[in-house]
Amino acid sequence: MLVWAAVSGLALALTATTGAQASPEKKTYKIIPYVISDPELVQNPQRVIAEFTKHQNLDALGVSPATADGPSKLTGRAATLADPVSFVVDSSRYNGGKKPADPYNYITGDECESNYDAASDDAGWIKNRFSYCQVHLVYMPAVECGLFPPGCRVVGNFLSSNTLVGHGKIGAAEVSSTTRWAEFSLDVEILTRTGPWLGGGARLEAELECDGNYLDDDYPQTDANACFPGFTDDNDKSLNQWMIDDDATLSLYSQASSPSAGAGEQIGTGVFHVEYDFDLPWYIEFLDTESPEGGMRFDTAWYLNVANTDKLGSVFDRAVPGLSINETDPGVEGAARHIEDARTNPAATVPTKPDKVLHGATPGDPLHRLAGAKDSALRARATRNRTVSTNFCRTAAMPQRPPTGGPFDCDEYAMASTYEGSARWEYEGPQYQLDYSVRWVNRSQNQEAGRRIGRWYEVDRILDKEPFFVTTTDTGPVPEPDPNPEDPDPDDPGPIEP
Numbered sequence: 001m002l003v004w005a006a007v008s009g010l011a012l013a014l015t016a017t018t019g020a021q022a023s024p025e026k027k028t029y030k031i032i033p034y035v036i037s038d039p040e041l042v043q044n045p046q047r048v049i050a051e052f053t054k055h056q057n058l059d060a061l062g063v064s065p066a067t068a069d070g071p072s073k074l075t076g077r078a079a080t081l082a083d084p085v086s087f088v089v090d091s092s093r094y095n096g097g098k099k100p101a102d103p104y105n106y107i108t109g110d111e112c113e114s115n116y117d118a119a120s121d122d123a124g125w126i127k128n129r130f131s132y133c134q135v136h137l138v139y140m141p142a143v144e145c146g147l148f149p150p151g152c153r154v155v156g157n158f159l160s161s162n163t164l165v166g167h168g169k170i171g172a173a174e175v176s177s178t179t180r181w182a183e184f185s186l187d188v189e190i191l192t193r194t195g196p197w198l199g200g201g202a203r204l205e206a207e208l209e210c211d212g213n214y215l216d217d218d219y220p221q222t223d224a225n226a227c228f229p230g231f232t233d234d235n236d237k238s239l240n241q242w243m244i245d246d247d248a249t250l251s252l253y254s255q256a257s258s259p260s261a262g263a264g265e266q267i268g269t270g271v272f273h274v275e276y277d278f279d280l281p282w283y284i285e286f287l288d289t290e291s292p293e294g295g296m297r298f299d300t301a302w303y304l305n306v307a308n309t310d311k312l313g314s315v316f317d318r319a320v321p322g323l324s325i326n327e328t329d330p331g332v333e334g335a336a337r338h339i340e341d342a343r344t345n346p347a348a349t350v351p352t353k354p355d356k357v358l359h360g361a362t363p364g365d366p367l368h369r370l371a372g373a374k375d376s377a378l379r380a381r382a383t384r385n386r387t388v389s390t391n392f393c394r395t396a397a398m399p400q401r402p403p404t405g406g407p408f409d410c411d412e413y414a415m416a417s418t419y420e421g422s423a424r425w426e427y428e429g430p431q432y433q434l435d436y437s438v439r440w441v442n443r444s445q446n447q448e449a450g451r452r453i454g455r456w457y458e459v460d461r462i463l464d465k466e467p468f469f470v471t472t473t474d475t476g477p478v479p480e481p482d483p484n485p486e487d488p489d490p491d492d493p494g495p496i497e498p
Contacts, residue, residue, distance in 0.1 A: 027146045029155075033289045034139040035071035035276075036063055042120035042135055045159055045191055052141050053154050066289045070273075071122075071136065086363035087128055088322040088471055089456065092329065096482025097451025099306070103459050106167055107131040122292040124164075126319040129460045132166035136291055138188075138276060142196050156195015158239075163187040164274060164291060170313040170459075173230070173253060180254040180298035181230060182314040184208060186274060188246050193239060201281040205236040208250040209290075210272040216264055225255040227270025227298065250274075252314075254298035259311040261375075265463060266300035269317075294318070299461060303373040306458050315461050320363035322469045323456050325449060329478045334441040335411055335449035340472040342413050342437035349437035350399065351392055357435050358413065359420050366467035368419040369457060374464050385412070385421030389438050392422075401440045411441035415453065419465065451485055 034048070041048055041061065051061055058064075062075040093100045105128055112133040118125035124134030142156035166184045173181035186206055196202070212226030230251035237245070256266045274291040297317040304311050325336040342349045346356040360367035372382035392398060393410035401408050414420040414436060419428075422436035453470075462468055 027144055030143050030145070031140055031278075031280075032057075032143065033066045034058060034063060034137070035066040035289050035291060036074075036137040036139065037071065037120055037122050037134070037292045038063065038074050039117045039120040042137055042161065043116055045137055045161060048137060048139050049141075049157055049159060049192060052139070052157075056141075056143065056152060056154070068288060068290075070290050071292050083362055083364040084320050085123060085126065085318060086320040086322055086469070087126055088324045089128055089460065090476060091323050091325045091332065091449075091452040091456065092476075092479040094452040094455040094459070095331070095479040096485040097448075097455045098482065098486050099455060099459055103170060104128075104130045104167065107133050107165055109163075109165075112163060112165060119163075123318060124292070124294050126316045129315040129317075129321060130168035130170075132164075132168075132294055132296070132316045134164045134292060134294060136162055138162055138289065140197070140278065156197050157192050158190075158194075158197040158278075159192040161189045161191055162274070162291065163189075164294075166294065166296070166316060168296065168314045168316055170461075171309045172312055173251075175230075175253070176255075178256045178258055178300070178312070180256060180268070180300070180312050180314050182252045182296060182298075184250040184252070186235070186248045186250060188242050188248070190239065190243055190246070193243075196280055197239060199280065200238065200240060201279070202239045203237065203279040204239060204242055205277040205279075206248055206250070207232065207235060207275045207277070208252060208272055209275050210252050210270040212254065212268055212270045215267040215269065219264075219266065220257075221255055226268030227252055227254050227272065227296075229253075252296075254314070256298070256300040256312060259300050259302040259308065261302055263300070263302070265302075266298075266312075267463075268298040269295065270298065271295050299463060301461065301463055303371055303464075304458050304461065305373060305454075310458075313461055320366060320467055320469060321460055321462060322363065322471055323453065324471045324473050324476070325452075326476050326478060327472055327474045330445075331479065331481050332445050332449040332452065334405075334445040336472045338411050338437070338439045338441055339413050339470060342439070346437070349439075350397060351434045351436075351438070352397075353434040356437075358437060360414055360418075360469050361471070363467075363469050366469045367414055368465050368467055369462045370417050370419050370421065371457075371464035372417065378464065381423065381427060382416050382421070384423040384426065385416035385418075388422040388426075389416070389436065393438055393440075398438065399440070405442055406440075407443045408440040409443045409446040411439050411446045413437045415450075417454070417457070448481075448485065451487070455486070 064073045066072045107127045115125045119133045120135040138160045140158040144155045145152040173179045210227035214226045230253040233249040235248040254268045257263045273293045276289045295318045298314045300312040327336040343361045346358045372379035389412035425433035
């Protein structure tokens, strides 16, 4: 029988009693668990073993032991950036306003490895709405301590580099037409395994745990159903087996009702982590340890203008989504240049206003989607945004159309499908009056930009009031024009000729 005691609240010590021959030296054994997400150590893992062997702690590296409540705490980490975490998607993916053949553009292993700095931070790396990657070290030194002579020494090490890759999903899980889901792959690359860890009975079980919450307090489901573990495969194996097959498949589920306006957006959030449970029979066991936490959102938004099966899904929402529009792309160049010029020098735009503010250039100063399809009031506000803009384009204060390059539309920034649109002041106060820009832009380019933005809203599940930003570039892919474009953004009534 094994009797357990906590060591400094961080590690567990074992004294062999019944079932094992007592040591005349009265030796005790302990495991001190570490789960480390420091980018520098993740890329130089042998520093961890060297430091612990020398000092029997990782204090000099700024790493404390893990506990049953979470991974190792790190000290000395650089201050958080002023802007929130973000990513940018190229608008050419939505050429012609069409859903891409591959709407996910998932992370590859090489991409995760090449983004180690972000992936090995606690928050992980979010490539896009559907792709998450987090890399951390699991270090388990086995320490033997004796009373005669007094002292401790390291008798074995377990060190692995673990990569968790998450895949958000559009549509329902196979288990139910109303169950949202996300799939994860866990790669456990064992780097070092010595001493007791070499025993054939040593095992590791990895499971996903999730703390869920429905944003609507009146939602007719318990919060436990907002995010809970789903299917697993190859997640409980001996260390020998992990050495041969280092992958496991895990998943998360979220329960919802059928899409409808009455049911609302049915947003469930989840804070997830991997729970590691090691087993060393006949020698030592210890508390579970956890990976750093990640977060995601499950939603069922009936107003998304996509197929009914696409109205529910899951995304990684701890990053502000951004869309890039290329100034050298003949399909949208006029609209892209309008955005770039307007935000570079707002005071030079029309209508004129010396202290004009135009948002949306950065994740820290975003726009917010106005989903007109959600209800009649929002639709009316989107229409009013267009009306205010086009009414100004009919006035004498609007510059004349260029002599060439037409036909033209009255293009506006911020877009009518945002809360920052030109009619904002009528809804939120006079301080926002004239905080918009209009310009004559080639009609096909203006409408193509609208189609791309509209389809991006839908595919990437940008919900009503959700923040996003728009960047411009003069490099990157330039797609061939789509000869059969789809309808533009349904939230934007489209170009109204002045």
